[in-house]
Amino acid sequence: DTGVSQDPRHKITKRGQNVTFRCDPISEHNRLYWYRQTLGQGPEFLTYFQNEAQLEKSRLLSDRFSAERPKGSFSTLEIQRTEQGDSAMYLCASSLEGYTIYFGEGSWLTVV
Amino acid sequence: DAKTTQPPSMDCAEGRAANLPCNHSTISGNEYVYWYRQIHSQGPQYIIHGLKNNETNEMASLIITEDRKSSTLILPHATLRDTAVYYCIVFAPEGAQKLVFGQGTRLTINP
Numbered sequence: 001d002t003g004v005s006q007d008p009r010h011k012i013t014k015r016g017q018n019v020t021f022r023c024d025p026i027s028e029h030n031r032l033y034w035y036r037q038t039l040g041q042g043p044e045f046l047t048y049f050q051n052e053a054q055l056e057k058s059r060l061l062s063d064r065f066s067a068e069r070p071k072g073s074f075s076t077l078e079i080q081r082t083e084q085g086d087s088a089m090y091l092c093a094s095s096l097e098g099y100t101i102y103f104g105e106g107s108w109l110t111v112v
Numbered sequence: 113d114a115k116t117t118q119p120p121s122m123d124c125a126e127g128r129a130a131n132l133p134c135n136h137s138t139i140s141g142n143e144y145v146y147w148y149r150q151i152h153s154q155g156p157q158y159i160i161h162g163l164k165n166n167e168t169n170e171m172a173s174l175i176i177t178e179d180r181k182s183s184t185l186i187l188p189h190a191t192l193r194d195t196a197v198y199y200c201i202v203f204a205p206e207g208a209q210k211l212v213f214g215q216g217t218r219l220t221i222n223p
Contacts, residue, residue: 004155033210042114042199042213043156055208091155098206100146103155 002026004104006092012110013082020078021107025094032075033101034067035091036060043091049075050097082111114214115139116200121218130187132217134200137181142204145176145183146211149196156199156213159185190221 005024013019025032030051035043046065047057051072061067064082069075079086089108095101117135124130136145144163148156160167160174162183167174173186187194199216203209 035213042197042215043211045210045212048210056210089153093155093211095205100158100161100205101211102158103148105155106153108153 004092004094004102006090006104006107008107009105010108010110012112015084015111016081018078018080019082019109020076021090021092021109023075023077023092023094023104025073025075025092026102029094029096029102030072031095031097031101032069033093033095034075034077035093035103037089037091037106038087046077046090079109082109084111087111114212115202116214118198118200118214118217120215121220123220123222124187124190126192126221126223127189130190130194130219130221132185132187132198132200132219133182134185135182136200136202139180139202140204142206143202144204145174145180146201146203147172147174147185148199148201148211149194150199150216151193151196159198161203192221192223195219195221 007022033048034046037043049069064080067077089106091106093101093103146161147159150156162174176183197216
C-alpha cells in the first residue's frame with residue numbers, strides 16, 4: 001500500500017497522559033498536513049509542513065500540541081496532558097506542492 | 113471559513129445518478145474545485161477536481177458552470193457504497209493553502 005499511513009489507528013488514554021501519533025506520507029510528497037475531526041463536523045486544519053519546515057499552525061493547536069517532521073519524511077503529532085476535549089480523529093494528509101492532497105485513514109483518540 | 117455552500121443532505125435511489133450541487137461564488141481565478149468524500153469513520157477520499165472545464169474519471173463527473181460560481185458532482189450509477197459525506201472545496205494547490213472543509217452534503221443511497 002503506497003497511501004498515507006497513520007499509526008496507531010486507535011488510542012485510548014487516560015486524561016493527563018501524553019500521546020503521540022505518527023504519519024508516513026506518500027513517498028516523495030513534500031507537503032504534510034494534520035487535521036482534527038470531531039463527530040459530526042468536517043475536518044479542521046491544525047498545521048502543515050513543507051519538507052521539514054512547519055509553515056502554518058492553526059489557533060486550534062494549543063501549547064499542549066506539538067508536531068514535527070524532522071527529516072522531511074514522516075511526522076509525529078504529540079498531545080501532552082490530554083483532556084477529554086482532545087477526543088477526536090486525527091487525520092494526516094500529504095501532497096506534492098501544486099498537486100492533489102491525499103488523506104490517511106486517521107487515528108482515533110479517546111480520552112477517558 | 114469554507115468558501116462553498118452545499119445542501120446538508122440528499123437522498124438518491126440505488127442505480128440512479130446522484131447530482132450533488134455546490135456554490136462557490138467567490139472563487140478566485142487560480143482556485144480549483146475539489147471534491148472529496150468521507151465514508152463513516154474513514155479518512156476523506158479524493159474524488160475529482162477541475163478548474164473550468166468539465167472533468168470525468170472512473171469515479172465521477174464534475175460539471176463547472178461557465179462563470180465558475182457553481183458546480184455539480186455527478187455519480188452516474190450510485191451504489192449503496194456511495195453513501196457518504198461529500199465535500200466541495202475550492203483550493204489553489206500551488207499556493208500556501210490548505211483544504212478548508214465545510215459541513216458537506218450527507219448523501220444517502222437508498223435500495
